[in-house]
Amino acid sequence: MNLRERKKEATRQALSRAAVDLALEHGPENVRVEDIAAAAGVSPRTYNNYFSSREAAICAIPVARNRELGERLRARPPQEPLAEACVRAVLEHHAEQGSPDWRIMRMIFCDRGLHGEFLKSHKAMSQPLVEAIAERCGLDPERDMFPTLLAASLGTAVRIATQHWLEHEQHTGRPLLDALREGLLHVAPVASAHDHR
Amino acid sequence: MNLRERKKEATRQALSRAAVDLALEHGPENVRVEDIAAAAGVSPRTYNNYFSSREAAICAIPVARNRELGERLRARPPQEPLAEACVRAVLEHHAEQGSPDWRIMRMIFCDRGLHGEFLKSHKAMSQPLVEAIAERCGLDPERDMFPTLLAASLGTAVRIATQHWLEHEQHTGRPLLDALREGLLHVAPVASAHDHR
DNA sequence: GCTTAAAATTGCGCGCTGCGCAGTTTTTCT
DNA sequence: AGAAAAACTGCGCAGCGCGCAATTTTAAGC
Numbered sequence: 355m356n357l358r359e360r361k362k363e364a365t366r367q368a369l370s371r372a373a374v375d376l377a378l379e380h381g382p383e384n385v386r387v388e389d390i391a392a393a394a395g396v397s398p399r400t401y402n403n404y405f406s407s408r409e410a411a412i413c414a415i416p417v418a419r420n421r422e423l424g425e426r427l428r429a430r431p432p433q434e435p436l437a438e439a440c441v442r443a444v445l446e447h448h449a450e451q452g453s454p455d456w457r458i459m460r461m462i463f464c465d466r467g468l469h470g471e472f473l474k475s476h477k478a479m480s481q482p483l484v485e486a487i488a489e490r491c492g493l494d495p496e497r498d499m500f501p502t503l504l505a506a507s508l509g510t511a512v513r514i515a516t517q518h519w520l521e522h523e524q525h526t527g528r529p530l531l532d533a534l535r536e537g538l539l540h541v542a543p544v545a546s547a548h549d550h551r
Numbered sequence: 552m553n554l555r556e557r558k559k560e561a562t563r564q565a566l567s568r569a570a571v572d573l574a575l576e577h578g579p580e581n582v583r584v585e586d587i588a589a590a591a592g593v594s595p596r597t598y599n600n601y602f603s604s605r606e607a608a609i610c611a612i613p614v615a616r617n618r619e620l621g622e623r624l625r626a627r628p629p630q631e632p633l634a635e636a637c638v639r640a641v642l643e644h645h646a647e648q649g650s651p652d653w654r655i656m657r658m659i660f661c662d663r664g665l666h667g668e669f670l671k672s673h674k675a676m677s678q679p680l681v682e683a684i685a686e687r688c689g690l691d692p693e694r695d696m697f698p699t700l701l702a703a704s705l706g707t708a709v710r711i712a713t714q715h716w717l718e719h720e721q722h723t724g725r726p727l728l729d730a731l732r733e734g735l736l737h738v739a740p741v742a743s744a745h746d747h748r
Numbered sequence: 749g750c751t752t753a754a755a756a757t758t759g760c761g762c763g764c765t766g767c768g769c770a771g772t773t774t775t776t777c778t
Numbered sequence: 779a780g781a782a783a784a785a786c787t788g789c790g791c792a793g794c795g796c797g798c799a800a801t802t803t804t805a806a807g808c
Binding site: 466469470471473474476496497499500502503504506507509510511513514515517518522533536537540541543544546547 | 663666667668670671673693694696697699700701703704706707708710711712714715719730733734737738740741743744
Binding site for chain 2: 758
């Protein structure tokens with residue numbers, strides 16, 4: 355990796371980190387591009403060379419995390435049924451996320467603008483998982499919609515479970531992971547269709 | 552309904568209609584709120600009393616359409632299995648949409664900003680369907696995430712199938728409804744879980 | 749019908765955003 | 779070292795979202 359590319363990635367990280375920190379501290383609405391750029395040590399103009407909107411910088415971190423899901427599915431034993439492999443991969447992924455990540459997700463889910471930006475990146479976010487599913491099933495995602503649909507369904511389960519937990523279950527003391535498991539088990543049958551084992 | 556409320560609804564309709572027409576004609580990026588307001592015979596300031604963003608006005612029409620899905624599910628015979636009722640309700644709904652509606656959906660799916668706004672309204676869009684599902688199953692959506700999750704899964708199936716069709720199948724001559732049916736059948740098993748018949 | 753309160757529309761103004769452009773600085777390649 | 783490529787920056791502009799206060803339209807009471 356070039357020095358140029360490393361630097362580019364570094365400023366990208368610095369920008370999204372700064373954006374997240376400032377948003378967590380002052381609330382997403384009270385953060386201007388100028389502040390983020392200053393905190394990351396670059397000019398406001400440079401900020402817009404990396405992110406086209408204020409929300410995009412904040413969402414960049416969780417989006418990047420979700421792009422690790424493909425690797426996690428590939429790490430599951432090959433003889434494991436597809437549905438089980440998917441559920442475990444997603445659950446493991448979220449179990450290993452620290453509390454700072456959850457604070458970010460909470461903020462994103464509670465702010466309408468951030469939530470929209472997060473959903474907007476769904477495609478880029480799930481692409482690695484789509485490819486991992488396709489490979490495991492021996493399918494071509496361009497010919498068969500199944501891998502894309504399964505990945506999207508898993509994402510939907512996580513999203514709805516998280517939302518439901520935030521709005522109705524959080525105060526009951528039930529762990530978020532329980533809600534996630536419930537949601538994932540509901541959509542698991544989608545995977546069973548192409549599971550010829 | 553008051554005269555006041557009727558007038559309010561009329562301008563709302565006029566605004567979203569004008570927004571859609573202008574966007575279809577000149578492309579979503581080449582429409583300013585000033586133009587929309589002028590086309591609807593209202594001041595630009597009034598526009599922002601109804602819609603908080605340019606995209607919201609365009610998406611208002613399909614969002615309103617999707618809010619009819621609840622009614623359509625209720626219209627299904629009660630003895631019909633939940634999964635089948637859901638699939639048929641959604642398929643009927645889309646089968647009856649005219650080509651102008653599909654032009655709108657196509658535009659929304661192709662424009663990143665519009666697509667984001669559309670996803671952002673998912674909650675408001677699926678709420679009636681959530682309630683219809685909950686009623687049919689005798690569940691409370693605030694206690695059980697299943698109705699919300701099923702409604703979201705159906706929405707995901709429609710979204711992915713449409714996207715897949717637009718990007719990979721459109722040119723093959725396969726009807727969109729076929730792709731929709733395929734997607735819906737994939738997620739139908741989600742419904743079977745709570746189908747005690 | 750006339751008056752009064754409530755609600756909707758409008759014009760004005762402000763801060764912020766996203767981006768094109770052109771000039772400067774930094775990195776890469778030979 | 780020197781030239782080419784890429785990234786950063788300052789400037790400026792058009793557009794947006796919205797608060798505020800004034801005006802017009804609608805609903806309600808007598």
